[in-house]
Amino acid sequence: MRRYTTLAAVLCLVLTAGADDALDALARHRESLGVDALWESVESIRYSGTIASGGMEGTTDILVVLPAEKPIPRPDGGYDAGGFVGGIHYRSEISLGPLRELVLITPAGGWVANPAGGVRELDGIELADYTASMVFDSFLYLFPDPAFFSVTWAGREEVEGFLCDVLEFGPVAGGLPFHPRRYYLDSSDGSLRRITSELSVVLHETDCSEHRDFSGLRLPSRFRTVLYGLPLVIDQTLTEVVLDGPVDPALLLPPAAERLTFPAEGLVQVQVELVGGGVFVPI
Structure with missing residues (x-):
């Protein structure tokens, strides 16, 4: 009995250390x-x-409107983010050659629109993926509230010569619709080096090769995304960040319900971190 009690105590210490490591890395x-x-x-x-x-x-072009109530620190090192989560508005617009897409997520739900004017309500993996992008682009992931998503420390790995803390972000019961992702943070200076996630039928891996100062924020500025399973590489550059610029309230209104819908079958979503939401590519 003592052996099992000791084992349980050691396990508790390991789990606590992992939680502390995640908070330290963040x-x-x-x-x-x-x-x-x-x-x-x-x-x-x-x-x-x-x-x-x-x-x-x-x-x-991505716009994130933040509520006045920011996440509140708790004694255990986590945050109470209920008021913040309930007020985020997220709008992403992407053009790539002939491809066009507009995504809107508000407290009332999420929608995606195509160039023909078709509108479809987001659900399932799509809503989970865009919500995960919203959590990232609003910086909510820096202030984890276990009521909305989980954060666990998964050890350290080398990425392009940098030793990184690996953090796993995932869904929790009753929380946000959230598609699991891994973030690789430089153990020495905290910089983001890589993001990975499983999207539909492919593994999505984004490497961050450069960082720049934008309006007082030092953000990843150049990304290369590889989709394993598809012959597809996406290069992205963040060129401008505007804080507290003018916001047209009309940009945050849900699409008109009378518009036609369009299907998602036969498409795989390609996420664009920090510089947009995603595009859909035929498979």
Whole structure:
């Protein structure tokens, strides 16, 4: 009996250490981004960038409107983010050659629109994937609340010569619709080096090769995304970040219900981190 009691105690210490490691890694990452100096006052973030793949070029435009109530620290090192989560508005618009897509996520739900004016309500893996992007682009992932998604430390791995802390973000019962992802954070300075996730039938892996200062935030500025299982590579560049710029309220209104819908069958979603939501590519 003593042996099992000792084993349980050791296991508790290991699990606690893992949780502490995750919070420590996030704290280093938050410091590397410079978020703390701006966080309390920022009400909107607009990211603009370029995208290229398969000989096609395009642009990305993402708008995140943040509520005044920011995540509140708890004694256990986590955060109470209920008021914050309930007020985020997220709009992503991407063009890539002939491909066009507009995504909107509000507290009332999520929608995707195509160039022909068709509108479809997001659900399932699509909603989970775009919600995960919203969590990332709003910086909510830096302030984890276990009521909405989980964060676990998965050890350390080398990425392009950098030793990284690996954090796994995933869904929880009753929380946000959230598609699991892994973030690789440089163990020395906290910089984001890689993101991986399983999307439909392919593994999506994004490497962050450069970081720049944008409006006081030090963000990844150049990305290369590889979709294993498809002959597809996507290059992205973040060119501009505007904090608290003018926001047209009409941009955040849900699409008109009378519009036609369009199907998602035969398409795989390609996420675009920090510089947009995603594009759909035929498979």
